[in-house]
Amino acid sequence: MPQPPAVLQVLPALISGGVERGTIEIAQALHEAGFRALVASAGGPMVAELEAVGARHVTLPLDRKSPLALWRNSRALAGLVAAEGIAILHARSRFPGWSALRAARRSGARFVTTFHGVYSEDLPGKRLYNSVMVRGDRVIAISEHVAAVIRDRYALGLDRLRIIPRGVDTVAFDPDAVSPERLEDLRTDWKLPSGRPVVMLPARLTRWKGAAVLLQALAQLRPTPPFAVLLGEGGFRAELESEVAALGLEADVALPGVCRDMPAALLLADLVVHASTKPEPFGRTVIEAQAMLRPVIASDLGAPRETVEEGVTGWRVPPGDAAALAAAIRRALDLPPDARAALGRQARDAVLRRYTTAAMQAATLDVYRELL
The missing domain is CATH 3.40.50.2000 (Glycogen Phosphorylase B;)
Known part of the structure; x- marks a missing residue:
């Protein structure tokens, strides 16, 4: 029997924070909907929580920032995509995003990004560095405010831009x-x-x-x-x-x-x-x-x-x-x-x-x- 489709989320580490929390929440939803949920990161204390919701974690040094790390991580991600039959790579951070983009292009997997913030452009080359986050087949903005900045800076069309606000667990917050x-x-x-x-x-x-x-x-x-x-x-x-x-x-x-x-x-x-x-x-x-x-x-x-x-x-x-x-x-x-x-x-x-x-x-x- 064919395996269910797999989605690989990519981020630097699973230590703490809203990006990490959102990654786990989506991994849980994927698992409950019958997908295979994978997450690649350098690891951290939230790995146990991720695995408890039915996702699989793959440890890669995605928290390192160097041209060599980018190249090595892209090769490792491409190998993972091929071995697991991953259909979608979802990048949640810029530097790992470049590795994920390269792996997606090499493998033919679809590429998704999430803008979790409004990135500064105060240094030469920063706009180019940030631009990996608008190179997705779909680009998710976490608010109307973030979406407006994306449209202003990159003229991204509505065909690829999706606005998905962050959410609160209304069972716990009751x-x-x-x-x-x-x-x-x-x-x-x-x-x-x-x-x-x-x-x-x-x-x-x-x-x-x-x-x-x-x-x-x-x-x-x-x-x-x-x-x-x-x-x-x-x-x-x-x-x-x-x-x-x-x-x-x-x-x-x-x-x-x-x-x-x-x-x-x-x-x-x-x-x-x-x-x-x-x-x-x-x-x-x-x-x-x-x-x-x-x-x-x-x-x-x-x-x-x-x-x-x-x-x-x-x-x-x-x-x-x-x-x-x-x-x-x-x-x-x-x-x-x-x-x-x-x-x-x-x-x-x-x-x-x-x-x-x-x-x-x-x-x-x-x-x-x-x-x-």
Whole structure:
């Protein structure tokens, strides 16, 4: 009997992050739909999770960046395509994408790419380097914002471009599925003060994610600022801790690091903030918060313009404007609880209609079926 069609996803490694998470979600959908799901990468702690959903991992040094590595990886991928009868190569990153493109052209396999971000062009030759991501038989953009950048830079036609937003697992991110014990564990670990509203910024602690803007907004909300939880890790942490001390916000801010129970964390928040000062390609934490019935205040740029509807599922403010953010936080927290709850319900309804993992998986499988 002929084997079912095989799809090989290619990325640098399986350590952590949204690209890796999306790879596993698509591998799971492939397996459940009767395809053979393979992933090639340099490996990492998420390999076990990938194999648990029924996919096969092939270890290749796809995290290395050199002309020799590109050539060797392209040969290895072409050999894998021939040995496994792979019909589609799906590249999720630029340097491994060049190896995958060369392997696809040598073998006759179809080539798919996903733009997970908006790549900079600040160095000579960068546009050419980035262009591998528009050389697919199909090119997937993770938001309307990313698609607009692709069309502007590369004049890519609608015959090859597909917009597939990222999704949230609405089973895991379900308010009714979070037990009181999970909430109490986090509340205790973080030493949340009782009787104070909680504003949460779930993001890597990097400068452009806007945590410093939120701190400045809190300082403007004295004498009764809400309690802020800056959830995440990153190289900007020490600078943020210094800023907290300089602003006298030690009793008003917690930096608990990475949280392994994001549904419970978001449910502890009265309000979730997205404060990025650069355009976000998508911003999955926004839809995760909305899935947990939490309205979001988001920077008015990038993909959150698509996921946060002003006054309906949340609010948008100018990026980097601490005064505007402070005013929006105050307005949101001054709303009657039932009005804020209504916004949260509308936010979850919007996620269920447009931004689920199941919808993302189905749309991606449709792209594969087009090419088969």
